[in-house]
Amino acid sequence: MKEKFHEYLENIKKDLIFLSNQVEHNIHQSIKAFVTNDEKLAKKIIDDDKKIDRTEVEIEDKFLGLLAMQQPVAVDLRFTVGGLKMNNDLERIGDHAVTIARTVINIDAGKILETKDDIPALGEMACKMLHLAVNAFIHQDAELGRQVCKMDNEVDDFYDGFVKRTIEVCKKDRDKLDNGFHYVRIARSLERIADHSTNISEDVIFMKEAKIIRHHFQE
Amino acid sequence: MEIIPVTEKNSLEQDNRSVKRNEVVRTENLDFFYNPESHALKNINLSIPGKKVTAFIGPSGCGKSTLLRCFNRMNDLLPGSYLKGRVLIDNKDIYANGIRLEELRKKVGMVFQKSNPFPMSIWENVAFGPRVNGESDKHTIEEVVKSALEQADLWKETKDRLNESALDLSGGQQQRLCIARTLANKPEIILMDEPASALDPISTGKIEETIIELKKNYTIIIVTHNMQQAARISDFTAFMMLGEMIEFNDTKTLFTNPNENLTEEYITGRFG
Ligand SMILES: Nc1ncnc2c1ncn2[C@@H]1O[C@H](COP(=O)(O)OP(=O)(O)O)[C@@H](O)[C@H]1O
Ligand SMILES: [Mg+2]
Numbered sequence: 001m002k003e004k005f006h007e008y009l010e011n012i013k014k015d016l017i018f019l020s021n022q023v024e025h026n027i028h029q030s031i032k033a034f035v036t037n038d039e040k041l042a043k044k045i046i047d048d049d050k051k052i053d054r055t056e057v058e059i060e061d062k063f064l065g066l067l068a069m070q071q072p073v074a075v076d077l078r079f080t081v082g083g084l085k086m087n088n089d090l091e092r093i094g095d096h097a098v099t100i101a102r103t104v105i106n107i108d109a110g111k112i113l114e115t116k117d118d119i120p121a122l123g124e125m126a127c128k129m130l131h132l133a134v135n136a137f138i139h140q141d142a143e144l145g146r147q148v149c150k151m152d153n154e155v156d157d158f159y160d161g162f163v164k165r166t167i168e169v170c171k172k173d174r175d176k177l178d179n180g181f182h183y184v185r186i187a188r189s190l191e192r193i194a195d196h197s198t199n200i201s202e203d204v205i206f207m208k209e210a211k212i213i214r215h216h217f218q219e
Numbered sequence: 220m221e222i223i224p225v226t227e228k229n230s231l232e233q234d235n236r237s238v239k240r241n242e243v244v245r246t247e248n249l250d251f252f253y254n255p256e257s258h259a260l261k262n263i264n265l266s267i268p269g270k271k272v273t274a275f276i277g278p279s280g281c282g283k284s285t286l287l288r289c290f291n292r293m294n295d296l297l298p299g300s301y302l303k304g305r306v307l308i309d310n311k312d313i314y315a316n317g318i319r320l321e322e323l324r325k326k327v328g329m330v331f332q333k334s335n336p337f338p339m340s341i342w343e344n345v346a347f348g349p350r351v352n353g354e355s356d357k358h359t360i361e362e363v364v365k366s367a368l369e370q371a372d373l374w375k376e377t378k379d380r381l382n383e384s385a386l387d388l389s390g391g392q393q394q395r396l397c398i399a400r401t402l403a404n405k406p407e408i409i410l411m412d413e414p415a416s417a418l419d420p421i422s423t424g425k426i427e428e429t430i431i432e433l434k435k436n437y438t439i440i441i442v443t444h445n446m447q448q449a450a451r452i453s454d455f456t457a458f459m460m461l462g463e464m465i466e467f468n469d470t471k472t473l474f475t476n477p478n479e480n481l482t483e484e485y486i487t488g489r490f491g
Contacts, residue, residue, distance in 0.1 A: 010256040017280035024279070025488070124420065131279070131444055132416060135332065138280050147333045147417065 005070050009079065012062050016083060016090075019055045020134040023094045026052065027130065027193060030100040031123035034186060037109045042101035052094040059087045075207070082207040086137065089196040089203075093130065096189040096196075103182045103189075111179050115166045119186055122162060125155050126190045129197035136201055142208040145201035155194040162187050243269040243408060243438050244290060249304035251285055253297065259285045261462040262304075267455070272430060272439045274453035274470070276446055277485070282462045283442040287410050290440065291327040292320060308408070325352065328406035332413045334393035336385035336400075341377050344385045344396055348404040363403050371399035372429050391422025398429065409433065411441040415448070427452050446486060450474050458482045 026045055033041040063084050066072060072080050129151050136144040163184055170180040205211055244267040251260035259282050267273050275283040288294045289306055292313060305312050313323055325348075336344050345364045354360055364381075368374040373395045377388075385396055394414055401409060411430070415423040430439060430452050443449050449456050450470060457467045458481075466479045477483050 006254070007256045010254075014280070021278045021280070121420075128416060132332070134279050135413075135416075139284070144333050151417070 005072075005076075008062075008066060008070075009076065012059060012066070012083060015055065015059050015062065016086060017134070017138060019052065019059060019087070019090050020137070022048075022052050022055065023090050023097070024127070024130055024134065026094060026097040027100075027123075027127055030097040030104070031120055031127075031190075033101055033104045034107075034123075035120050037104065037107065039105050042104040045101040046098050049094050049098045052091065056087055056091040056094075060084065063087070078207045078210060082203040086200050086203045089199045093193050093196045096193050099189045100186050103185050107182045108179055111176050113166060113169050113176050113179055113183060115162060115169060115183060118158075118162045118165070119183060119190070122155070122158055122187055122190045125151070125158065126193040126197070129155070129194050130200075133197040133200040133204070136204045140204065140208050142205045145204040145208075148201040149198050152194055152198045155191060159187055159191040241269045242266045243309060244440070245305075245307040245310075246286075246289070247305040247307070249286075249289065249302070249306060251282075251289060251294065251302050252300060253285075254299045259462050260289070263464050265457065265464060265467060267438070267440060269438045270434060270436070271454040272434050272441060272452055273455040273457065274449035275440070275442045275457050275459060276444075276449050277459035277465075279444070281459045283459055284412050286459070287329075287412055287440060287442055290408070290410055291324050291329055293329065295320075325404045326406055327408045327410060328401035328404055329410040330394070330397050330401055330412070330414050332416055334390065334397050334417070336388070336393050336396050338384070338386055340382045341385050341388070341396060342381040345399050345403045348400060352404070363405075364399075367399040367402040370402050370429075370433065371395045372425060372432070373399055389422070391418050391425060394418060394422070394426060395429065398426075398433075402433075406437065408438045408440065411439065413442050413444055416444055423448075446474075458485065460485070 026048055029041060030045050032038070033045060063080055066080060129148050132144060132148045132151075135141070136148060166180050166183055166187075170177045244265070246263050246265045249260055249263040249265075250258070252258050263286060275286060277283055285294065289302065290308070290313075294300055294302070302314065306314060308323075308327065311318075337347065339347075342364060345367050346360050349360050349363050354363070365374060368377060373392060376392065377396075385393065388396060394417075398409075398414075415426045418426065427448065430441065433439060434454075441449075441453065453470045455467065456470045456473045458465045458473065458477075458479075460481060466473060466477055466482045468478065472478075473482060474486060477486065
């Protein structure tokens with residue numbers, strides 16, 4: 001019975017890694033779609049998100065089955081609770097890829113703002129955090145999780161600066177206002193992805209050390 | 220530097236033979252389990268050449284780090300894990316009885332995903348290995364520290380502040396310090412697990428330049444998540460999926476004309 005249980009847990013872990021890969025990929029693609037103004041790619045991203053949603057539901061079902069049938073305790077219970085949260089964060093990150101893709105479709109490619117290059121730069125920071133958070137999960141590495149949490153401030157600062165710079169551009173050139181709004185919306189999604197990656201890292205720390213560090217109570 | 224020729228026809232056969240010529244690491248039917256349910260590496264057979272950069276790529280969780288950690292027995296630390304098959308370095312089975320772990324880890328150095336400088340000065344970080352290994356001649360240590368920092372391309376930036384805390388360095392500098400610390404042990408092989416994954420693009424570029432310099436004197440095996448990075452800096456690339464080695468090839472062939480459909484699918488989907 002114990003063996004079956006751990007086999008089941010390992011399987012869910014594999015599913016979560018699979019979902020992580022799908023989500024990481026979709027985010028990368030959404031940034032690429034923005035940079036190259038690729039509407040076709042944007043539509044594919046929106047379509048591929050259905051798979052992500054399906055995987056998320058499957059994983060949730062499996063966790064619920066585990067809770068109901070096996071009543072996990074201690075480290076296994078923490079893995080279950082942390083894993084459920086991570087599953088949810090991953091799905092939300094996937095939704096942000098869709099938001100970015102939808103926005104790309106609305107952008108007027110003729111009116112480029114001077115802050116355009118900041119978006120892939122911000123995207124790279126967010127993707128790095130996501131990737132490292134996933135790695136922290138794979139290795140159950142709380143130390144790496146902590147490092148990811150620290151990276152979030154940098155993303156927030158960059159985002160704030162980006163918004164200010166973009167507003168300045170729009171003030172000078174009202175024609176660019178629509179696109180400026182789209183840019184900010186994309187940057188906002190990227191900033192949120194960094195937040196979700198931080199959540200995932202915190203979940204890993206919780207799974208590993210039974211410490212809840214959300215909202216930074218004890219810092 | 221020896222260049223391995225690749226012809227259009229029979230490229231795989233050709234370079235497999237060339238690889239064998241200066242093989243440094245070999246695995247034979249290698250299987251690794253974190254626990255009986257977690258079969259992380261499946262029958263890996265690999266031959267890695269000396270004084271080259273070999274990159275491991277593949278989706279997250281496919282076993283790249285696990286494989287890398289088999290080469291200096293880092294996985295030994297995990298209770299419940301076990302390994303089947305063999306890992307040979309310079310034709311010696313590193314899992315055989317009588318292998319001295321300290322010696323192995325000196326010869327096969329490692330740089331991690333997160334930079335982990337010790338909370339001490341820059342100088343002490345680099346001098347740490349030689350001192351622990353019994354070197355006491357001050358002059359020799361000075362030389363080793365300087366040379367290691369130079370090779371890691373950190374000497375110029377730090378030579379006037381060697382007594383400052385390593386923790387005050389930037390992320391990219393900390394990672395290069397970790398490379399210097401590894402080099403101070405005079406390794407032959409350097410394992411790097413996504414060494415640039417937490418760094419900004421400029422620091423990443425510097426690390427890549429350093430790696431290309433280092434391969435003149437060291438065998439480098441690097442896990443990377445970034446395929447452009449693998450294409451830029453490696454001579455050979457191994458593509459893994461779900462614990463299996465799907466394809467091992469010279470980097471150019473793997474990225475332009477892979478032998479396996481799975482490789483093709485992965486790189487076309489992910490490149491860019
Ligand atoms: N410490 C560990 N305990 C149990 N399983 C692990 C551990 N580290 C990794 N694994 C499992 O081994 C597999 C390979 O992981 P890893 O080698 O880290 O992949 P990669 O480096 O390619 O992202 C994953 O499925 C992961 O869940
Ligand atoms: Mg890894």
